[in-house]
Amino acid sequence: MPIRITLDDLLHARRMTQTELASRIGITPPNLNVLKTGKARAIRFSTLSAICRELGCQPGDVMIWEEGEDDDD
């Protein structure tokens, strides 16, 4: 997947754990892990909005695009 989620750096900078963020944005830690490890197919605007709200960042800070093949179904 050419879209990479860069939550680790943001979490580290804010001294926040993955579990804490998951709890604050209302999703389960395993689901946040799915998102973080690039296994998610899509992200809801509501999830993205909650992440940006809790981490005080913009959507572009959460994900970057890299050269690569898209996943085929």
Add this chain to the structure above:
Amino acid sequence: MAYASWWVVRALLVLNILLALALVVLAALSFVFEPRILPRLTQDYGPDGARTALAAMRGVLLLVVPVAIAAHLIFVRLLAILRTVAAGDPFVAANGDRLRAIGWALLVIQLCDLLLGWLGFSVDAALGERVSGWTPGITGWLAVLLAFVLAQVFREGARMRDDLELTI
């Protein structure tokens, strides 16, 4: 596996095997008892007509084999689909594949039906009277179409569900 439909399909699967075996045995017996069958048919259709009628009868009996195999494949797949229903997860890609296989099996049955019709018309022509009673029908062809469309719907539905499950 408390579903009534599961038991019905299981019963049909067994009946299909028994009926197919019975008809194959009948086809074999038609060779054993040919000396007794032919004179009776000769009385009605004459010597040439009797041979034609006997050959057609065997043809019809043997046509049961591919139809029974196709029906068996359908019942086996229906049971597999019903198992996923009982397990609470029927909307999976595998059921789409099973429905597509059912579509192909239904198509085989329809083609055998056409063959049966051709056999019937050939016998009618040879005997100079209508004995076959075969008439074309659209229901079976609609069932083939329905199975393929449902297979596509299931595959697409399963894909959409996978997408939804991985939407965070």
